[in-house]
């Protein structure tokens with residue numbers, strides 16, 4: 001282990017096991033570019049404020065840039081001989097330029113440094129996630145538009161309920177993902193706050209300019225309280241929560257893709273590129289990708305609980321426990337990113353079996369509600385109409401036929417209000433297209449929803465911390 005930057009007051013060397021136990025370099029080395037970005041801004045600010053000399057600052061900044069390049073080329077060893085990424089980079093700096101490197105840490109501590117690094121990391125990750133989520137939504141809208149004619153059975157309790165447009169079903173997921181987009185955007189707004197300069201917890205006596213650092217790093221504003229700056233991780237918990245809800249939506253869709261690609265349903269076929277085979281059963285083509293999307297949702301939920309539990313008992317301000325915030329966050333970012341990337345690629349390649357869906361849409365007496373509605377439109381009280389339709393369904397089950405296969409006389413036997421136009425009324429497509437209520441499944445409404453969605457996707461464009469409204 002390199003010479004410790006904090007060992008002035010220690011008489012004995014650190015126990016080897018303690019070094020291993022407390023080290024975080026094996027996971028926080030991922031923050032190297034953010035750490036250097038923050039250090040460069042901090043160093044320039046120190047010079048701007050006359051706290052260190054401009055020549056010294058230039059030398060530090062230049063060397064930090066070189067270290068960044070060397071890390072990227074694999075020329076700097078970042079391993080467990082260093083405690084964390086902050087010390088590793090500072091050690092490397094002083095190894096290269098001697099004592100001047102020691103001036104970089106003026107007016108800051110690792111507590112605010114790590115707080116800054118995580119905010120820089122999260123800001124970047126959120127922007128990428130928002131972009132990937134937008135791509136998934138665009139894929140859904142395109143699928144909805146291309147399959148506007150396709151009718152499927154809508155389900156409640158996984159039983160046939162009423163026919164709906166397949167596009168309407170897809171657009172339901174579009175709406176869920178729009179709210180996920182909103183949650184991640186909100187989180188980005190609260191992440192976009194600059195904590196560096198809060199130092200250990202109390203702020204600093206040096207005449208620093210946190211606004212300068214904030215502008216330099218492209219943040220919207222400086223954090224208001226130095227204790228809060230180094231203590232709280234609520235924006236990370238918020239991210240893990242938004243990620244968990246998003247994965248819950250993905251998982252529901254994944255579950256449907258699995259069911260729909262079974263022989264029993266045969267609604268869709270997932271492209272070979274997204275399936276795998278069995279080592280024993282030669283005929284198998286398994287929907288592993290959606291299965292794993294469903295499965296990985298569990299770990300994203302777990303990460304949320306890890307963070308909530310981590311934070312709940314901590315007295316203010318910084319406690320070393322907080323070092324444990326990184327792995328759950330990194331894992332959620334990686335899992336959600338990989339999932340969204342794959343989902344956006346898999347959806348456009350799904351083959352839709354529209355005839356199977358349409359056939360199934362008419363089965364299971366899915367027109368029964370409309371049979372009742374028909375009578376209600378002819379002034380029969382709905383409760384009574386519902387009862388009559390139920391009796392007709394029971395009759396059909398016993399006679400082994402479908403509603404549309406009854407003759408007008410048979411229907412009239414149940415209620416005199418039935419007329420010749422009942423058969424057109426029970427056509428699957430007219431059942432769908434009559435549902436013109438707000439957000440209903442009528443083709444007209446779904447078309448409107450698609451137009452709205454396209455405008456929405458257009459207006460979102462590339463998302464960056466800059467154009468996200470900030471609020472606290």
Ligand code: ARG
Pocket residue numbers: 024028084110111114318320322323324
């Ligand atoms: N590795 C630490 C973390 O991730 C950095 C801050 C350490 N601060 C301290 N006072 N020991 O939280």
